[in-house]
Amino acid sequence: MSVLTVRETASAIRGGSVTARSVVENALGVMEREDGRLRAMVCVRGDEALLAADAVDERVKRGDPVGALVGVPVVVKDNICTSGVATTCSSAILRDFVPPYDAHVVERLRAADAILLGKTNLDEFAMGSSTENSATSVTLNPWDELRVPGGSSGGSAVAVAAGMAPVALGSDTGGSIRQPAAFCGTVGLKPTYGRVSRYGLVAFGSSLDQIGPLTRTVEDAAIVLGAISGYDERDSTSADRAVPDYAAGLDRPMKGLRIGVPPECFGEGLSDTVRHSVEAALDVYRGEGAEIVEVHLPHLSYAVACYYVVATAEASSNLARYDGVHYGHRAADPEDIIDLYSRTREEGFGDEVKRRIMLGTYVLSSGYYDAYYLKALKVRALIRRDFEEAFSRVDVIASPVTPTTAFALGEKTDDPLAMYLADIYTISANLAGTCAISLPCGFDGGGGSDGGGGSGGVGLPIGLQLIGSWFEEEALLAAAHGYQLLTDHHERWPSDAA
Amino acid sequence: MSTDAEIQTRLIVGFEIHVQLATKTKLFCGCALGFGETPNSALCPVCMGLPGALPVLNRQAYDYSVLTGLALDCEIAEFTKWDRKSYYYPDLPKNYQTSQYDLPLASNGHFEIETKSGTRRIGILRAHLEEDAGKNLHDVPGCSLIDLNRAGTPLLEIVTQPEIHDPEEAYTFCTELQKLVTYLGVTHGIMQKGQMRFEPNINVAITTGGTEYRTPISEVKNLNSFRSVRSAIEYEFHRQVHDWKSDNGYLIKERPNENRGWDDDKGVTVFQRSKEGADDYRYFPDPDLVPVTVTQDWVNEVRLSLPELPAARIKRLTTDLKLTTEDAAAIVANRATADLFEAAIEAGGPATTLMKQYLNVWAKLANDQDASIAGLGVGHEAMASLAAMTEKGVVNATAANKIAEALIGSDKSPETLAEEMGLIAVLDEDQTEKWIDEAFAENADAVKDAVSSPKKAKKAAGFLRGQVMRISGGKANPKITGDLIEARLAELASEG
Numbered sequence: 001m002s003v004l005t006v007r008e009t010a011s012a013i014r015g016g017s018v019t020a021r022s023v024v025e026n027a028l029g030v031m032e033r034e035d036g037r038l039r040a041m042v043c044v045r046g047d048e049a050l051l052a053a054d055a056v057d058e059r060v061k062r063g064d065p066v067g068a069l070v071g072v073p074v075v076v077k078d079n080i081c082t083s084g085v086a087t088t089c090s091s092a093i094l095r096d097f098v099p100p101y102d103a104h105v106v107e108r109l110r111a112a113d114a115i116l117l118g119k120t121n122l123d124e125f126a127m128g129s130s131t132e133n134s135a136t137s138v139t140l141n142p143w144d145e146l147r148v149p150g151g152s153s154g155g156s157a158v159a160v161a162a163g164m165a166p167v168a169l170g171s172d173t174g175g176s177i178r179q180p181a182a183f184c185g186t187v188g189l190k191p192t193y194g195r196v197s198r199y200g201l202v203a204f205g206s207s208l209d210q211i212g213p214l215t216r217t218v219e220d221a222a223i224v225l226g227a228i229s230g231y232d233e234r235d236s237t238s239a240d241r242a243v244p245d246y247a248a249g250l251d252r253p254m255k256g257l258r259i260g261v262p263p264e265c266f267g268e269g270l271s272d273t274v275r276h277s278v279e280a281a282l283d284v285y286r287g288e289g290a291e292i293v294e295v296h297l298p299h300l301s302y303a304v305a306c307y308y309v310v311a312t313a314e315a316s317s318n319l320a321r322y323d324g325v326h327y328g329h330r331a332a333d334p335e336d337i338i339d340l341y342s343r344t345r346e347e348g349f350g351d352e353v354k355r356r357i358m359l360g361t362y363v364l365s366s367g368y369y370d371a372y373y374l375k376a377l378k379v380r381a382l383i384r385r386d387f388e389e390a391f392s393r394v395d396v397i398a399s400p401v402t403p404t405t406a407f408a409l410g411e412k413t414d415d416p417l418a419m420y421l422a423d424i425y426t427i428s429a430n431l432a433g434t435c436a437i438s439l440p441c442g443f444d445g446g447g448g449s450d451g452g453g454g455s456g457g458v459g460l461p462i463g464l465q466l467i468g469s470w471f472e473e474e475a476l477l478a479a480a481h482g483y484q485l486l487t488d489h490h491e492r493w494p495s496d497a498a
Numbered sequence: 499m500s501t502d503a504e505i506q507t508r509l510i511v512g513f514e515i516h517v518q519l520a521t522k523t524k525l526f527c528g529c530a531l532g533f534g535e536t537p538n539s540a541l542c543p544v545c546m547g548l549p550g551a552l553p554v555l556n557r558q559a560y561d562y563s564v565l566t567g568l569a570l571d572c573e574i575a576e577f578t579k580w581d582r583k584s585y586y587y588p589d590l591p592k593n594y595q596t597s598q599y600d601l602p603l604a605s606n607g608h609f610e611i612e613t614k615s616g617t618r619r620i621g622i623l624r625a626h627l628e629e630d631a632g633k634n635l636h637d638v639p640g641c642s643l644i645d646l647n648r649a650g651t652p653l654l655e656i657v658t659q660p661e662i663h664d665p666e667e668a669y670t671f672c673t674e675l676q677k678l679v680t681y682l683g684v685t686h687g688i689m690q691k692g693q694m695r696f697e698p699n700i701n702v703a704i705t706t707g708g709t710e711y712r713t714p715i716s717e718v719k720n721l722n723s724f725r726s727v728r729s730a731i732e733y734e735f736h737r738q739v740h741d742w743k744s745d746n747g748y749l750i751k752e753r754p755n756e757n758r759g760w761d762d763d764k765g766v767t768v769f770q771r772s773k774e775g776a777d778d779y780r781y782f783p784d785p786d787l788v789p790v791t792v793t794q795d796w797v798n799e800v801r802l803s804l805p806e807l808p809a810a811r812i813k814r815l816t817t818d819l820k821l822t823t824e825d826a827a828a829i830v831a832n833r834a835t836a837d838l839f840e841a842a843i844e845a846g847g848p849a850t851t852l853m854k855q856y857l858n859v860w861a862k863l864a865n866d867q868d869a870s871i872a873g874l875g876v877g878h879e880a881m882a883s884l885a886a887m888t889e890k891g892v893v894n895a896t897a898a899n900k901i902a903e904a905l906i907g908s909d910k911s912p913e914t915l916a917e918e919m920g921l922i923a924v925l926d927e928d929q930t931e932k933w934i935d936e937a938f939a940e941n942a943d944a945v946k947d948a949v950s951s952p953k954k955a956k957k958a959a960g961f962l963r964g965q966v967m968r969i970s971g972g973k974a975n976p977k978i979t980g981d982l983i984e985a986r987l988a989e990l991a992s993e994g
Binding site: 080097099200237313314320321323325327369 | 546788
């Protein structure tokens with residue numbers, strides 16, 4: 001594989017050694033070759049991308065100032081609005097929805113002279129952990145095409161892992177960037193809640209959703225984060241804080257870095273291969289003089305339950321607008337307004353979305369609100385306090401991203417609870433609102449974490465999760481970058497596995 | 499069954515009032531308030547409820563609400579949040595309304611009104627801010643159309659205590675409240691345009707044999723005039739008492755409360771729906787908006803913009819300027835007009851003449867132009883000068899009318915206009931005598947009547963004065979002219 005990183009691409013184009021057109025053509029070629037099987041992309045806008053690339057090349061030639069992501073091909077999860085380009089959320093209900101506006105992050109990418117190649121597949125409305133809940137297609141894991149890529153940003157993870165683009169944007173409500181990043185061997189960053197504007201991100205769980213990059217290197221994640229974060233007056237929950245130069249702050253000594261390790265994340269349900277890889281990663285840090293400290297997250301065991309109350313409550317309300325009246329799918333020949341509503345939603349939503357709408361409607365209903373929603377908010381406050389306590393003692397917290405490596409297609413589709421538990425280590429960062437990153441820390445050797453199947457060779461990727469304190473992305477990225485300087489897991493490609 | 503002689507009834511009315519705030523833009527987006535515009539022309543992704551769009555609070559709407567809360571003597575909450583109220587309706591694009599549920603921005607206030615039985619203090623339970631919905635249009639057969647221009651318009655909902663016990667009192671409360679909020683400038687307050695919507699909650703306490711019974715509460719919708727508010731309450735009172743008499747089980751504990759509509763043509767309320775099985779709106783805090791923390795500084799800043807309220811101002815004008823209560827109330831009905839009036843007084847305008855011109859001259863001109871007096875665009879100094887000129891006799895009343903009309907849209911002073919229009923009264927007695935000579939010569943019969951017939955004397959003298967005014971082209975001073983005519987006639991009489 002000869003796909004450049006974000007940094008390499010931008011610097012080569014800026015320096016004139018390659019053209020944006022050639023970079024984009026190469027990326028489109030990989031898509032052409034790979035995506036017929038992998039199905040990462042919901043739509044590809046090749047002609048527009050080439051036009052944009054030519055415009056960038058023209059400006060470089062003239063010596064005009066260009067942005068930080070000049071000529072860098074990007075793909076964007078299809079729940080992020082793109083003006084004039086369909087934004088479907090991989091749902092039948094929005095199959096033909098074309099937003100009249102760009103999301104804040106898309107504006108930022110364009111302003112930085114990145115080239116939008118297309119939109120990536122996801123679990124419908126970002127609800128799922130395998131990208132199997134998509135009305136568009138099932139996306140395959142490039143390391144083993146019998147396995148899921150994770151989700152819900154599965155298309156974004158696969159696009160980066162397969163070399164279709166050096167960067168993809170995803171969204172993370174309970175692990176939807178980090179978990180597919182781990183399953184596909186890429187870096188996935190969920191910024192602190194409020195760091196990146198949600199304007200134009202189709203809401204799932206508004207108090208949990210956050211947009212972030214999936215890249216091959218931590219350095220690339222830092223560069224992209226710098227481009228997309230910052231205050232946006234159109235998002236009331238966006239933080240009015242300065243944006244540090246994340247890429248410039250990556251080189252920090254590991255010595256003295258305090259890494260918290262919560263035993264709660266290494267208990268029952270964690271596969272041995274994942275445990276060993278994460279422990280080996282901690283040894284790498286230890287070897288560099290980092291201090292490994294035991295911290296406790298006593299309320300972690302309630303996180304999944306808490307999450308599925310808060311997230312579904314918000315989702316039931318956020319998804320109420322898809323009713324066939326104003327835009328999107330509308331049932332044919334309705335008898336009356338109730339028939340229009342119910343058949344539109346019956347036809348337009350998939351099973352998992354319906355399940356969560358019903359769950360969320362239930363927990364907000366009169367008589368149940370206190371027992372479920374209010375109690376979940378209290379638990380959420382306790383989880384946040386656990387992190388405050390932990391971050392008073394350490395700089396970052398380390399854990400696995402997922403209990404296992406990528407599971408088989410269809411393995412958990414009939415067992416929602418088992419699917420929900422795939423996010424057990426990632427959910428709490430969303431509930432607490434902290435930043436967190438997933439980065440490759442090893443491979444399972446081809447046996448598969450479930451002991452069956454597998455592709456031979458290096459096997460499936462394993463992710464290390466580092467969780468940072470609120471708005472401490474600099475420290476988080478530096479800790480992750482330090483690990484990548486000492487290891488080469490992120491330099492492997494799926495083609496190596498074959 | 500009780501007989502009429504044995505029962506005592508007491509009407510109980512509380513109001514829910516929706517006030518459409520006159521902000522420049524909608525509550526959670528930058529769209530202009532689109533009332534009366536082409537349907538669906540004042541829209542953006544936010545008020546259309548498009549996927550991914552997010553709300554941002556309009557600070558002016560909050561300030562207006564706090565101002566109203568202060569004027570109603572409410573406690574202003576230090577902390578409030580936004581809640582989503584869920585229900586499906588085609589004119590509600592998100593299928594939830596962003597409102598304030600358990601933490602209203604203002605509470606525990608009161609509003610005083612003057613009634614026949616003296617001053618009444620009506621408690622204000624709470625006031626909160628919420629977004630309005632769009633409108634469903636059913637004009638086209640076979641389909642329903644939706645206009646979202648109104649969607650997202652800020653509404654201040656004011657809820658009173660159930661402390662009104664008389665339809666007339668309800669009428670006074672509503673009219674006075676409307677005056678207050680328009681005076682504050684937080685709304686245009688036009689009921690016909692739905693900018694104020696009054697919804698009375700009505701029931702009756704019936705006492706018989708020492709026991710009190712209460713009828714179910716009905717909430718009456720679609721009231722678009724003060725008169726219909728009063729009529730609907732009167733109607734409901736009689737209906738509820740009647741329904742209880744024909745069925746003693748018609749009680750709040752046994753029957754559901756209901757929504758009723760008002761049919762203005764028939765003068766009756768009409769059953770709309772029962773409130774049995776309370777609606778479940780699934781309120782929860784809106785995660786897209788941040789809570790509002792209202793600092794004392796913020797409240798103080800708003801308090802600075804709180805004007806002297808109408809009741810106090812009327813009282814002051816009657817005391818300080820000796821205006822009648824009716825006159826003062828007429829002036830205070832419009833805040834800008836009252837401000838202009840006081841500025842004209844401040845600039846030296848004589849109060850009585852100014853008042854007369856306000857009611858007779860300026861009010862008439864304003865009425866012709868369908869504007870307020872302040873809306874005429876005539877400055878306080880011009881008004882003060884014109885009143886002073888009139889009082890001094892520099893111009894007469896007819897001339898003052900003409901000058902007033904000429905002042906609209908002109909940047910000239912009344913003095914300049916009076917001169918240019920040749921309306922300066924002639925105070926010179928010699929000139930006046932010459933006009934009188936002419937009038938006497940032309941009207942010998944009238945002169946004769948004035949001198950010889952005591953019965954006709956007064957009328958004839960008045961006629962002669964009118965002739966002098968005519969001959970002088972309106973420049974003669976009526977008083978000087980009158981005095982000179984009187985003297986001349988007295989002389990003729992003594993000679994005769």
